[in-house]
Amino acid sequence: NHSCRPNCxxxxxxxxxxxxxxxxxxxxxxxxxxxxxxxxxxATRQAELSRRYHFNCQCVRC
Structure with a gap:
């Protein structure tokens, strides 16, 4: 799974x-x-995730 504050x-x-x-x-x-x-x-992370992976990040950092 993705996170903008990953644990791995x-x-x-x-x-x-x-x-x-x-x-x-x-x-x-x-x-x-x-x-x-x-x-x-x-904003840049969200745009790239939407464009490349088709989802909006809702991690603790976002």
Missing amino acids: AYSFDGNQLRIYALSPIAAGDALTIGYVDPIQSR
């Missing part, structure tokens, strides 16, 4: 996807990554 980051190691926690994640919490650059303004 990812990287590729050869053909493996590695996911890293950026903060403590409680059992049952969703794992989130950022689909867009978090440094962008809220």
